Amino acid sequence: MASWHQGAVKLRYTVDGTTGPSLVLLHELGGSMDSWDGVVPAFEKDFRVLRYDLRGAGQSEVPPAEYSVENGHLADLLELLKATGLKPPYHFVGAAAGAMIAVTFALKYPDEVASLTLLAAALGVTDPARKQEMFDRTKLAMEKGMAVVTDAALLKSYPEVVRHDKARFERFRDTMLRSDPRGWAYCNYALINAHLEDRLGELRVPVQFLAGTHDPLRTPAIIKVLADKAKDAGFEEIDSGHFMHVQTPALVAAKARSWIDAHAPAGAK
Secondary structure: OOEEEOOOOEEEEEEOOOOOOOOEEEEEOOHHHHHHHOOHHHOOOOOOOEEEOOOOOOOOOOOOOOOOOOHHHHHHHHHHHHHHHHOOOOEEEOOHHHHHHHHHHHHHHHEEEEEEEOOOOOOOOOHHHHHHHHHHHHHHHHOOHHHHHHHHHHHOOOOOHHOOOHHHHHHHHHHOOOOOOOHHHHHHHHHOOOOOOHHHHHOOOEEEEEEEEEOOOOOHHHHHHHHOEEEEEEEEOOOOOOOOHHHOHHHHHHHHHHHHHOOOOOOOO
């Protein structure tokens, strides 16, 4: 059952599981904590699993102004970890834009991180054309609403080849359609202004990168370049798309669980 935390903004969250290591699931741009519904069953018996709607997403409150990853997303995460009592070291699984929050935390608090699993990692926007495209679509959404951008975005991020479960796809589409345009725009801006790709070499925690064969946005080639920047990082291309935790949850859960189990701290169950 969802709970609410009132910090800088009001956040909807839930903690699944009552015992075991701490696992934090960070959702994608345009989604919500419900994106992890198919992944959580693989962990809830052995972990305490925190997931939440990022600020401005799902049912969480839209902040009054733009923010950066550090003064927005990271601050929210720190408050939730304190409020829920989850103890370090933490395992993180971050999807697309959720990966930038996981990486930001790991760079700032490496001693509190056991592992990172990054799905179609989006850590900033360096290509000028892509940056302009994102500015244009956020402006369009702010002016005319999410309906004018949703289906065009999903053609790339959730193509027919990975729409294995039509009901699941419609639920995801509905979540994106119901997104607050301003909240969605602010998260876009935070991603555009993030500059984390060139800091991957600073990571001192075990990190694996998963890339989807059917992802034209964060292609396997793009993700492999990121993995090569991090020391001793794992990399794997899997039969999925951009929102792989939604499209192929069992596969993602298995890959994440394998990495997490391989990097469990000494004495952890």
